[in-house]
Amino acid sequence: MSPYERAWIFFLLAGGMAASDFRIYPKINRKELFIYGLAALPFLYLGFLFMFDLSGLNLTDLLKLVFGKPAMWIGSLMKQS
Amino acid sequence: MKTTTGEIRESNRMSKHLEDNRKKMEETFAGCGDIEFHPSSFGDNFEYKAVSVFCSTLIKDKTPTFMHDTLNDLFRKNVEEDLSPERVRQFFIKHGASTSISTMLTRYDQAVDCILNGYVVIWFDHWDTAIGYEAFQVAKREVGEPIGEPSVQGPREGTTERLADNIGMIRERLKTPRLKVEYLVAGSVSKTKIAYMYVDQAVKPATLEQFRSRLNGIDPYEVLETSYIEDWIEDSTYSPFPQYMYTERTDFAAASLLDGKIIVLVSNTPMILVCPALFVEFFATSEDYYTRTIFASLIRLLRVWAFIVALLLPSIYIALSTFHPELIPTVLLLAILDTREGIPFPAFFEALVMEIFFELLREAGIRLPRPVGSAVSIVGALVIGQAAIQAKIASPMMVIVVALTGIASFAIPHYNMGIALRVLRFPLMMVSSLLGGFGLMIGFLLTLVHLTSLNTLGEPYMSSLAPLKLRNMRDVFIRAPLSYFLKSPRNRHLHDPRRSNS
Amino acid sequence: MNDKKSILIYQMAVLLICSTMGSAIVYIPNPISYVAGNAAWISLAFAYAFGMLVLACVLFLHRAYDGRGLLEMSRLLFGKTAAVLIAVLFILMLLFAIPAIVVGINSFFTTIMMKETPSFVFSFLTFFTVAFTVGKGLQVIARMFVLLLVMLIAVTLVILILAIPLYKVKYALPVMPNGVMPVLIGLFTSGGFPYGEIVFFTILLPFSSRHEEGSLSKNMYLSLSVTGIMLVLSSLCTLMVFGPATGIYKFSLYILASEIRVADIIERIESIIGIVLIIGSYMKATIYLFMLNQLFVQLLKLKNDRLLLTPLTGVCVLLSLTMFKGDSDFSQQVYVIWPLFVLTVGCLIVFTMTLLTFLRKGIKNDEDDNGRDPRIESDVQASGG
Numbered sequence: 008m009s010p011y012e013r014a015w016i017f018f019l020l021a022g023g024m025a026a027s028d029f030r031i032y033p034k035i036n037r038k039e040l041f042i043y044g045l046a047a048l049p050f051l052y053l054g055f056l057f058m059f060d061l062s063g064l065n066l067t068d069l070l071k072l073v074f075g076k077p078a079m080w081i082g083s084l085m086k087q088s
Numbered sequence: 089m090k091t092t093t094g095e096i097r098e099s100n101r102m103s104k105h106l107e108d109n110r111k112k113m114e115e116t117f118a119g120c121g122d123i124e125f126h127p128s129s130f131g132d133n134f135e136y137k138a139v140s141v142f143c144s145t146l147i148k149d150k151t152p153t154f155m156h157d158t159l160n161d162l163f164r165k166n167v168e169e170d171l172s173p174e175r176v177r178q179f180f181i182k183h184g185a186s187t188s189i190s191t192m193l194t195r196y197d198q199a200v201d202c203i204l205n206g207y208v209v210i211w212f213d214h215w216d217t218a219i220g221y222e223a224f225q226v227a228k229r230e231v232g233e234p235i236g237e238p239s240v241q242g243p244r245e246g247t248t249e250r251l252a253d254n255i256g257m258i259r260e261r262l263k264t265p266r267l268k269v270e271y272l273v274a275g276s277v278s279k280t281k282i283a284y285m286y287v288d289q290a291v292k293p294a295t296l297e298q299f300r301s302r303l304n305g306i307d308p309y310e311v312l313e314t315s316y317i318e319d320w321i322e323d324s325t326y327s328p329f330p331q332y333m334y335t336e337r338t339d340f341a342a343a344s345l346l347d348g349k350i351i352v353l354v355s356n357t358p359m360i361l362v363c364p365a366l367f368v369e370f371f372a373t374s375e376d377y378y379t380r381t382i383f384a385s386l387i388r389l390l391r392v393w394a395f396i397v398a399l400l401l402p403s404i405y406i407a408l409s410t411f412h413p414e415l416i417p418t419v420l421l422l423a424i425l426d427t428r429e430g431i432p433f434p435a436f437f438e439a440l441v442m443e444i445f446f447e448l449l450r451e452a453g454i455r456l457p458r459p460v461g462s463a464v465s466i467v468g469a470l471v472i473g474q475a476a477i478q479a480k481i482a483s484p485m486m487v488i489v490v491a492l493t494g495i496a497s498f499a500i501p502h503y504n505m506g507i508a509l510r511v512l513r514f515p516l517m518m519v520s521s522l523l524g525g526f527g528l529m530i531g532f533l534l535t536l537v538h539l540t541s542l543n544t545l546g547e548p549y550m551s552s553l554a555p556l557k558l559r560n561m562r563d564v565f566i567r568a569p570l571s572y573f574l575k576s577p578r579n580r581h582l583h584d585p586r587r588s589n590s
Numbered sequence: 591m592n593d594k595k596s597i598l599i600y601q602m603a604v605l606l607i608c609s610t611m612g613s614a615i616v617y618i619p620n621p622i623s624y625v626a627g628n629a630a631w632i633s634l635a636f637a638y639a640f641g642m643l644v645l646a647c648v649l650f651l652h653r654a655y656d657g658r659g660l661l662e663m664s665r666l667l668f669g670k671t672a673a674v675l676i677a678v679l680f681i682l683m684l685l686f687a688i689p690a691i692v693v694g695i696n697s698f699f700t701t702i703m704m705k706e707t708p709s710f711v712f713s714f715l716t717f718f719t720v721a722f723t724v725g726k727g728l729q730v731i732a733r734m735f736v737l738l739l740v741m742l743i744a745v746t747l748v749i750l751i752l753a754i755p756l757y758k759v760k761y762a763l764p765v766m767p768n769g770v771m772p773v774l775i776g777l778f779t780s781g782g783f784p785y786g787e788i789v790f791f792t793i794l795l796p797f798s799s800r801h802e803e804g805s806l807s808k809n810m811y812l813s814l815s816v817t818g819i820m821l822v823l824s825s826l827c828t829l830m831v832f833g834p835a836t837g838i839y840k841f842s843l844y845i846l847a848s849e850i851r852v853a854d855i856i857e858r859i860e861s862i863i864g865i866v867l868i869i870g871s872y873m874k875a876t877i878y879l880f881m882l883n884q885l886f887v888q889l890l891k892l893k894n895d896r897l898l899l900t901p902l903t904g905v906c907v908l909l910s911l912t913m914f915k916g917d918s919d920f921s922q923q924v925y926v927i928w929p930l931f932v933l934t935v936g937c938l939i940v941f942t943m944t945l946l947t948f949l950r951k952g953i954k955n956d957e958d959d960n961g962r963d964p965r966i967e968s969d970v971q972a973s974g975g
Contacts, residue, residue, distance in 0.1 A: 019714075020714065021904070023714075024900045024904050027721075027900055028900045031896070031897060039892070042890055042892070043897060046905070047901055050901055050905050054908055056912050057908055065909075066686055066913055067686075067927075070927050074927050078926045081775065081930075082926055084771065087771075414858040417854070417857075418854075523704070523711070525861055525864055526712065527715075529865055529869070530719055530868075533719050533723075534719055536734055536737070537723050537730065537734060550733065555736070556733075556736045556737070
């Protein structure tokens with residue numbers, strides 16, 4: 008899929024999310040807005056990864072960092088059997 | 089025009105002079121050609137005047153006798169022949185009126201209300217009070233079999249447009265002082281009389297409270313039919329599913345009252361609103377309780393099946409024929425493919441065209457005059473069905489599917505549940521044509537979420553199914569023998585304080 | 591407590607079945623029989639025992655802390671900072687689990703049933719339904735899932751019964767040519783998915799109604815047994831049909847259903863398993879998204895608990911589209927790394943909390959006649975439970 012299509016998909020998703028949160032926006036206060044903005048950051052980051060089909064740092068990479076070695080060991084055990 | 093209430097009351101009070109009263113009435117009813125003023129005189133030399141005012145279109149023909157009856161009273165009870173307005177006044181204040189139902193009226197707005205409710209109002213000279221006699225008679229429909237809910241076995245008594253008659257018919261079935269009737273009037277122009285009934289100790293107190301609080305403030309609302317009230321008090325106006333039931337049968341209304349429901353009656357319409365109505369109750373009719381257990385249970389299951397067919401059959405057909413042909417048994421699949429050969433449209437479009445034609449037929453059929461009706465239905469079936477197949481617009485399989493769907497939606501006893509299905513069928517068809525079985529499942533799940541989250545007068549709409557209460561299932565998909573649930577009070581579980589709403 | 595959020599005991603038990611059995615029923619026993627071969631069902635039986643142990647700890651904590659949630663319990667035990675850390679770890683776990691469930695649906699449909707549809711369609715629609723359901727509240731979720739679970743179990747049992755002519759009992763005999771190690775690895779995998787995920791119920795248990803008769807523990811054990819029996823049964827049946835080849839086909843129940851042929855009419859009914867998969871995964875994803883949302887609400891003390899629902903769903907959608915780089919990556923992540931994650935983080939935390947609470951209760955037993963820590967008791971009244 009070309010980046011244009013992916014951008015379309017991403018903005019469709021963002022538009023859907025904004026539409027479903029439509030009612031919350033007028034009543035939001037500062038603290039909630041701040042938290043909402045913070046939650047939107049990973050969304051934007053992942054959207055960026057998605058649009059340009061990059062394999063940047065993702066949750067699975069984090070997990071591999073921590074559990075990579077034991078996983079390889081167990082994998083090798085699996086292959087033996 | 090801002091005046092204080094006191095002033096209004098003052099200007100509303102009748103005057104002692106007959107002429108003033110008469111003039112006031114003539115002003116109020118200027119232009120109302122059917123309001124009649126009958127002057128009369130009484131006394132030894134006919135020197136005392138009186139006038140009767142009434143609406144000729146609303147009352148019985150015996151009007152001229154009211155004045156006569158009134159004076160007859162006086163003659164009978166009074167030994168002295170000295171008849172004067174003072175005497176008349178004293179008499180009525182002491183004894184009240186006798187023969188016909190009457191009220192004493194002291195204000196103009198009361199008099200106007202009475203006249204418009206079919207009373208004959210009589211004013212006497214030198215007296216600031218008028219007497220109103222009830223004389224209401226307007227032609228109304230006879231009690232007959234309810235058209236929308238016929239039955240083979242069971243009473244055929246349907247409600248009429250007279251509120252008092254309807255309440256009377258229901259009272260006749262439940263002879264208990266625990267059957268409460270409460271009246272209210274709505275609308276400043278229509279002044280419709282609304283009554284709601286419930287059986288004390290059968291109805292859930294919380295539900296009654298909810299109902300009352302929602303009915304508050306309906307006064308300015310011009311209520312012309314029971315469905316106006318449904319619109320006013322329902323939980324979710326935009327949901328396709330009805331949250332209250334309608335009935336024209338008095339036995340159904342009585343049974344609902346015993347089950348702890350509140351029924352609402354509005355004058356000038358036979359439809360009774362039963363609230364709250366749960367989803368599972370839309371599959372029951374009163375006739376289920378009059379036929380044998382096994383048969384009634386099977387018919388209930390048939391209705392549930394009809395519901396599933398009416399809602400899902402076109403979508404399932406589209407999904408299977410387009411996306412999952414392997415699920416159809418091979419022989420049938422070959423037959424379907426054979427018939428679908430040469431059809432230029434995809435299955436969804438075909439289904440849509442046929443469904444819309446069917447809806448058109450149904451809508452037109454409501455307004456067809458009876459002589460033409462049967463001819464058109466035959467023509468519609470043959471021409472549209474057969475011709476469409478031969479013109480290769482639709483395949484025979486699709487015609488069968490659409491016809492089955494239509495028939496199934498008629499098998500559901502309550503009309504407003506049937507229309508919910510008609511509405512929901514199209515989005516489900518659309519989503520199953522886009523994504524096959526997956527789309528259908530998503531549509532089904534969304535519908536289920538909506539149904540489960542719907543509330544009716546504070547109770548979960550899918551009660552008995554979700555939250556699952558196995559004890560109530562004896563009257564949902566099967567009809568257990570009557571001895572299991574006919575003791576009073578029925579549905580004791582509704583009042584069990586431990587069973588909380590979850 | 592009869593407010594908007596409490597659900598009945600049997601509904602809580604049903605939610606347990608939904609979240610453990612929901613999506614597992616379609617995948618099991620493939621990942622386990624990949625290593626353990628014919629002995630997969632033994633691994634699953636042991637995993638069930640492990641699951642009972644985890645459930646026992648979770649229920650013990652629920653009772654000991656008078657129905658508090660994970661965050662409050664860890665605050666009381668470990669202090670504020672550690673509680674935040676634990677919450678973050680659980681959030682990361684859930685943020686992995688939810689997209690993984692939906693990626694399972696995606697891969698099923700894009701590889702088997704609807705090959706031409708791009709996977710974002712399935713992600714979008716599934717997450718839309720899931721978020722819509724979570725937004726309606728826990729009571730609606732609980733009510734609905736009872737019905738859906740009945741459907742799920744009914745369809746699964748029908749499939750298993752219809753496949754009876756295909757069973758060859760000799761395949762079920764655990765041969766174990768390579769010793770006990772494969773069984774242990776199988777135990778490890780199934781300990782992570784699905785039994786290890788019971789630790790998430792520390793977040794959900796506070797929502798069960800307090801003033802109800804009947805025992806929560808009994809019902810929960812019963813429902814876990816239902817899951818255990820269904821999974822063992824399903825794996826046994828699959829093994830009996832395919833034998834050693836079970837480890838190859840990715841969606842075991844699906845492949846089993848495709849083999850059913852009854853009287854020329856009932857054949858190729860495997861598409862119905864697509865329905866089972868959707869329902870099961872949808873239920874699991876809904877419950878987990880609800881838990882994730884609740885964690886955030888409790889962590890950030892939000893008043894509006896639907897505030898973060900949409901952003902979280904959006905993040906999960908994008909994760910499901912970007913997280914896994916392919917099928918083998920998915921398998922490795924879900925069947926090796928995830929069990930590691932759940933067992934070493936989730937289960938370890940819960941076991942530690944259980945142990946500490948048990949020891950504490952033993953030490954402070956003379957404080958209160960009821961055996962309850964009075965500090966906890968007063969906190970309950972302060973926070974309103």
